[in-house]
Amino acid sequence: MxxxxxxxxxxxxxxxxxxxxxxxxxxxxxxxxxxxTLPESATPAAEAVYNAIEELPARSRVLFSFDFDPGSGGELIPMATSLVHQCAARGHKMYFIALWPLGPQLIEDTIKRVITADYPHLKEGVDFVNFGYQAGNEAVMKVMLTDFVKAFPKTKTGDASAQVPMMEGVTRASDFPLLITISAGYPGAKEWVQYVVSSSGGKVKMVTGCTGVQTPQLYPYFPGQLAGMLGAIKGAAEYESLVNANLAKTSGDAKVQPKYQEAQxxxxxxxxxxxxxxxxxxxxxxxxxxxxxxxxxxxx
Amino acid sequence: MKPSRNWIVVLAVVAALIGIRAFSGQGMGRVFVKAEPITVQVAADARMGTPAQSVSWTRWSAVPAKAYFAAERANPQQTEIQFSWARTMGLWLAAFLTLAIFSFMYRDNPAYRFAEAAIVGVSAAYWMTIGFWDTIVPKLLGSVWPNFVKANILPSLAEQSTVQVVAMWAALVLGIMLLMRLSSKGAWISMWPLAFIIGVTAGLKIVSHVESDLLQQSVATFKPLLALERGADGAVAMAPTVWLSLRNVLIVVGVLSCLTYFFFSVEHKGLVGRSARVGVWYLMITFGAAFGFTVMGRVALLAARVEFLFDDWLWLIDPSGKRVVETLSMVVG
Amino acid sequence: MKRLVPLWIAIIAGFAMLLSAFLPATESLGETFGDVFNVVAAIAFVLGAGSLAKINLAKVSRKDQGWGYAVVTLVCFAITLLAGLGKIGVHPNPNFAALPWSGDKESEGGLFAWIYEYGLVPITATMFALLAFYVASAAFRAFRAKNVEAVLLLSTAFIVLLGRTFAGVVLTGWLPDWASGLRLENLSVYIMQVFNTAGNRAIIIGIALGVAATSLRILLGVDRSWMGSGDAK
The missing domain is CATH 1.20.58 (Methane Monooxygenase Hydroxylase; Chain G, domain 1)
Structure with a gap:
C-alpha cells in the first residue's frame, strides 16, 4: 500500500x-x-414563492408561522428576513404566530430587523401583529380552522386579539389567502399542509421556507398542496436575490442593504x-x- | 508532551490572540445600548381604586457599534448611547459557550459538559415559562380565575363563554392528573389525561393523513402519461411534451415500485421482485438527495456560528455594516 | 377501572375529533376538545420541567457520578424559571402601565431575553452546527461505492452537493442550451422533482396508511399498547 x-x-x-x-x-x-457574493438564479420553487406573494392584491392578509428555533436560524433567518421584506414592500398585512416555543423571539427579531428599521410607517396592530406562541401543535391548527381568536387569544404584548384593528374580518384560518410557514421540523410545513391546506378546499394557499433536512420530504407536495418552497440556504439565496433585484427595479435604487444578502x-x-x-x-x-x-x- | 500541557499551551495562545485583538484597532466584543425614556399617563380607575398617575421607565435597545462611535465623535459627553456591561458580558458568555460546544470535537471535556448541562436546565425552564405565560395564563387561568388575570396581567382579555369555562375546568383537572405522574403513588391517574392526548391525536391524524397524504398525494401521482404541451400557435411542442411525459412516467413508475418494495405480504420474486428492485434504486436516489440537503443545512448552521465569532465577537469582519470598517472594505474591494 | 376509564376517554376524544371533521354541527365540539388539548400540552411542559428537576435533585442527593453537572442544570433551571415567571427586568405593557405584570416576558432588557440571547441561542445553534463536522467525517469513512445502490446514492449526493452551489455552474455551465438539462444545477432540480418526489411520495403514502390503521385501532379500542404492558393486543 x-x-x-x-x-x-x-x-x-x-x-x-x-x-x-x-x-x-x-x-x-x-x-x-x-x-x-456569488450570483444566483432562481429555481421554479423559489420563483413560485415570490409570485405567490406578488400576485396577491396589496393589503392582503398573510399569516406567518415561525416554526423553528435558533438551532436552525442559520438557514431560516435569512428566509424570514426576505419573506417579511417582500410582504412589507408589497403592503400586505402580516399576522405572525409561532408553534415552536422559541418562535416568538425570532418573530420579534425579524420585525425589528425589517419592519421597524426599514418600514417605520407600518403600525403594529394595523399593518402587522405578533400573536406569539401557543402550545398544542396540530391541535392549535385544528382550533384555528374554526376560530382564530380562540387559538390565539392575546398578542405577544398582552393585548386581546379580538381588539386588534387588523383582526377585523378574520375569524378562521381560511380568512388568510396566503400562509407562509418557516419550518424546521415538527410541527411545521408538513403539518400545515396536512391539517390546514388540505382541508381548506383550496381557500388557503401556502408557501414555505424550510431546512435542508425537510426539503426533500416536502417536494412531493409541490406544486399541488404547496404553492412554493424555499429549500435550505440555497433556496433562501435564490429568493433573496429575486426579491432584491425586483425591489431595486421598482425603487430604482440598486444598493442592497447587507442584511438582505445574508443567504447569498x-x-x-x-x-x-x-x-x-x-x-x-x-x-x-x-x-x-x-x-x-x-x-x-x-x-x- | 502531556495532553494537559497541550491544552494549557493552546489556551494560552488563544488568550494571547484574543488579548491582542481586544487592544488593537476598534477592539472587539462590545455591545452598546440606546436609552429611550418612556412616560405613560395612567388614568384613575374607580373600580380598582387607583388614582391617576404617571409611570416612567427607560427602555434600553441594542444599537450597532457605529452608532456609538458616531455619537461619541459628535459629542464625547453624550449619555444617550452607552456601553452595556450586562450585554457585553452576555456576548462573551455566548462566545465561551460556542467555543465550549466546539471543543467537543477535540474530545469530551468539562467545558462542553458544563454547556450541555446548562442548556438542559435552561431549555426545560424556558419551555415551561413560555407555556405558562402564553397558554396557561390567557386560556386556563383567564377562564377559571378571570378577575385576577384581568386585574393583574391581561386587562383586555375577552369574556369567556360558559362552554369555554367548563372546558377549561376540565383541562385544569386533566392537567393536575397529568402532574400526578411526578408522584410514585398517584402515577396511574396520569393515564386519564394521557388517554385524552392519545385519543385527540388519533382522531386528528386519521383524517389529515388520509385526506392529505393518501388521497391528495395519490391524485398528484396519476398524471397523464402522455402530457401534450402546446405552443403559442396551438401546435404540440415536441420537446416539452417529451420531457413532461417522461417526468410523469418516471413518477408513476417510481411511486408504484417503491410501494411494491414496502409491501411485504407478497414475496419479492419475479415481476414483484424486479419492481421492488427498481423501488430500491429510487429510494437510494431519494436518500442521496436527502444526504446532500442535510449537508447543506448543517453547513449553513456552522457558517452562522463562525460568522457570530468573527463578526459579533472578534470584530474581524463586518458583513452587515455594524461597525465602521468601510475603509477596509474599500481597500480590499 | 384503571384501564377502562382511560380506554373510553381515548375513544370519546378520538371520535369527537373525527366527527368534527365531517359533521359541521360537531365542529365546535372538535374545537373545544382541541383547545383543552392545547392547555394540557402546556401543562405537559410543567411536567417535563418538574421531572427534570426531580431526576437531577435525586442525582445530587445520591452524589451520583457527575453530580456537579446536575447542580449546573438545576441552577440554570432555577435562574431561568425565576427570570421568566418573575418577569425580572421587564417593563409593563404601555397600554396598561399601572400593572407591573402586564409586560411581555421576552421584551428586550429583561433577564429572560438575556438568557435567550446569550445562553440558549449560542448553545442550541452550535450543537446543530457540530453535525457539519460529523457528517464530513462519516462521509469520508462510510460512503463506499460497493454496489449499484451505493453508486446511485453517491452519484445523487454528488449532483446535489455540486448542483446546489456555484460549483455546478462552473463545472457544467459551458454546456450548450440544447443540453442544458444536463447542467448540474438543472439536473439537481430534476432529481428533486422526479426521483426524490417519487421516493418520498411512496414513503408519505406508506406512513399515511400506517398512521390511519394505528389511529383506527386506537379509536376502536383494539390497540391498547399505549396503556402499558398487559393489555396490548
Missing part, C-alpha cells in the same frame, strides 16, 4: 474537522471583507464545504478500493 493510502487509512477524524472549519471560515472571511453571503462557505465533502468521499473511496485491490492480490 502506498504511503498516501496509508495516511488516508489512518487519518484522524480531527484533521477532517479542521479541514471543514477552514473550508467554511475561509470564504466567510473573504466575503466578510470584500462583500462579494452564506453560499460562499457552502461552496467550500460542499467541495470538501466531494473530495472526502472521493478520497475515502480511493482508500477503500486500494485496500480491496491489495486484499484481492494478497489472497491470490
Amino acid at each position: 502506498s504511503g498516501f493510502i496509508k495516511v488516508l487509512e489512518g487519518l484522524d477524524r480531527r484533521w477532517i474537522y479542521l479541514a471543514m472549519a477552514i473550508s467554511v471560515a475561509g470564504p466567510i472571511i473573504y466575503i466578510g471583507l470584500t462583500g462579494r 453571503r452564506r453560499m460562499g462557505p457552502q461552496l467550500g464545504a460542499h467541495l470538501l465533502m466531494v473530495a472526502l468521499i472521493v478520497l475515502g473511496n480511493i482508500a477503500y478500493f486500494a485496500k480491496r485491490r491489495e486484499g484481492a492480490r494478497a489472497s491470490a
Whole structure:
C-alpha cells in the first residue's frame, strides 16, 4: 500500500474537522471583507414563492408561522428576513404566530430587523401583529380552522386579539389567502399542509421556507398542496436575490442593504464545504478500493 | 508532551490572540445600548381604586457599534448611547459557550459538559415559562380565575363563554392528573389525561393523513402519461411534451415500485421482485438527495456560528455594516 | 377501572375529533376538545420541567457520578424559571402601565431575553452546527461505492452537493442550451422533482396508511399498547 493510502487509512477524524472549519471560515472571511457574493438564479420553487406573494392584491392578509428555533436560524433567518421584506414592500398585512416555543423571539427579531428599521410607517396592530406562541401543535391548527381568536387569544404584548384593528374580518384560518410557514421540523410545513391546506378546499394557499433536512420530504407536495418552497440556504439565496433585484427595479435604487444578502453571503462557505465533502468521499473511496485491490492480490 | 500541557499551551495562545485583538484597532466584543425614556399617563380607575398617575421607565435597545462611535465623535459627553456591561458580558458568555460546544470535537471535556448541562436546565425552564405565560395564563387561568388575570396581567382579555369555562375546568383537572405522574403513588391517574392526548391525536391524524397524504398525494401521482404541451400557435411542442411525459412516467413508475418494495405480504420474486428492485434504486436516489440537503443545512448552521465569532465577537469582519470598517472594505474591494 | 376509564376517554376524544371533521354541527365540539388539548400540552411542559428537576435533585442527593453537572442544570433551571415567571427586568405593557405584570416576558432588557440571547441561542445553534463536522467525517469513512445502490446514492449526493452551489455552474455551465438539462444545477432540480418526489411520495403514502390503521385501532379500542404492558393486543 502506498504511503498516501496509508495516511488516508489512518487519518484522524480531527484533521477532517479542521479541514471543514477552514473550508467554511475561509470564504466567510473573504466575503466578510470584500462583500462579494456569488450570483444566483432562481429555481421554479423559489420563483413560485415570490409570485405567490406578488400576485396577491396589496393589503392582503398573510399569516406567518415561525416554526423553528435558533438551532436552525442559520438557514431560516435569512428566509424570514426576505419573506417579511417582500410582504412589507408589497403592503400586505402580516399576522405572525409561532408553534415552536422559541418562535416568538425570532418573530420579534425579524420585525425589528425589517419592519421597524426599514418600514417605520407600518403600525403594529394595523399593518402587522405578533400573536406569539401557543402550545398544542396540530391541535392549535385544528382550533384555528374554526376560530382564530380562540387559538390565539392575546398578542405577544398582552393585548386581546379580538381588539386588534387588523383582526377585523378574520375569524378562521381560511380568512388568510396566503400562509407562509418557516419550518424546521415538527410541527411545521408538513403539518400545515396536512391539517390546514388540505382541508381548506383550496381557500388557503401556502408557501414555505424550510431546512435542508425537510426539503426533500416536502417536494412531493409541490406544486399541488404547496404553492412554493424555499429549500435550505440555497433556496433562501435564490429568493433573496429575486426579491432584491425586483425591489431595486421598482425603487430604482440598486444598493442592497447587507442584511438582505445574508443567504447569498452564506453560499460562499457552502461552496467550500460542499467541495470538501466531494473530495472526502472521493478520497475515502480511493482508500477503500486500494485496500480491496491489495486484499484481492494478497489472497491470490 | 502531556495532553494537559497541550491544552494549557493552546489556551494560552488563544488568550494571547484574543488579548491582542481586544487592544488593537476598534477592539472587539462590545455591545452598546440606546436609552429611550418612556412616560405613560395612567388614568384613575374607580373600580380598582387607583388614582391617576404617571409611570416612567427607560427602555434600553441594542444599537450597532457605529452608532456609538458616531455619537461619541459628535459629542464625547453624550449619555444617550452607552456601553452595556450586562450585554457585553452576555456576548462573551455566548462566545465561551460556542467555543465550549466546539471543543467537543477535540474530545469530551468539562467545558462542553458544563454547556450541555446548562442548556438542559435552561431549555426545560424556558419551555415551561413560555407555556405558562402564553397558554396557561390567557386560556386556563383567564377562564377559571378571570378577575385576577384581568386585574393583574391581561386587562383586555375577552369574556369567556360558559362552554369555554367548563372546558377549561376540565383541562385544569386533566392537567393536575397529568402532574400526578411526578408522584410514585398517584402515577396511574396520569393515564386519564394521557388517554385524552392519545385519543385527540388519533382522531386528528386519521383524517389529515388520509385526506392529505393518501388521497391528495395519490391524485398528484396519476398524471397523464402522455402530457401534450402546446405552443403559442396551438401546435404540440415536441420537446416539452417529451420531457413532461417522461417526468410523469418516471413518477408513476417510481411511486408504484417503491410501494411494491414496502409491501411485504407478497414475496419479492419475479415481476414483484424486479419492481421492488427498481423501488430500491429510487429510494437510494431519494436518500442521496436527502444526504446532500442535510449537508447543506448543517453547513449553513456552522457558517452562522463562525460568522457570530468573527463578526459579533472578534470584530474581524463586518458583513452587515455594524461597525465602521468601510475603509477596509474599500481597500480590499 | 384503571384501564377502562382511560380506554373510553381515548375513544370519546378520538371520535369527537373525527366527527368534527365531517359533521359541521360537531365542529365546535372538535374545537373545544382541541383547545383543552392545547392547555394540557402546556401543562405537559410543567411536567417535563418538574421531572427534570426531580431526576437531577435525586442525582445530587445520591452524589451520583457527575453530580456537579446536575447542580449546573438545576441552577440554570432555577435562574431561568425565576427570570421568566418573575418577569425580572421587564417593563409593563404601555397600554396598561399601572400593572407591573402586564409586560411581555421576552421584551428586550429583561433577564429572560438575556438568557435567550446569550445562553440558549449560542448553545442550541452550535450543537446543530457540530453535525457539519460529523457528517464530513462519516462521509469520508462510510460512503463506499460497493454496489449499484451505493453508486446511485453517491452519484445523487454528488449532483446535489455540486448542483446546489456555484460549483455546478462552473463545472457544467459551458454546456450548450440544447443540453442544458444536463447542467448540474438543472439536473439537481430534476432529481428533486422526479426521483426524490417519487421516493418520498411512496414513503408519505406508506406512513399515511400506517398512521390511519394505528389511529383506527386506537379509536376502536383494539390497540391498547399505549396503556402499558398487559393489555396490548
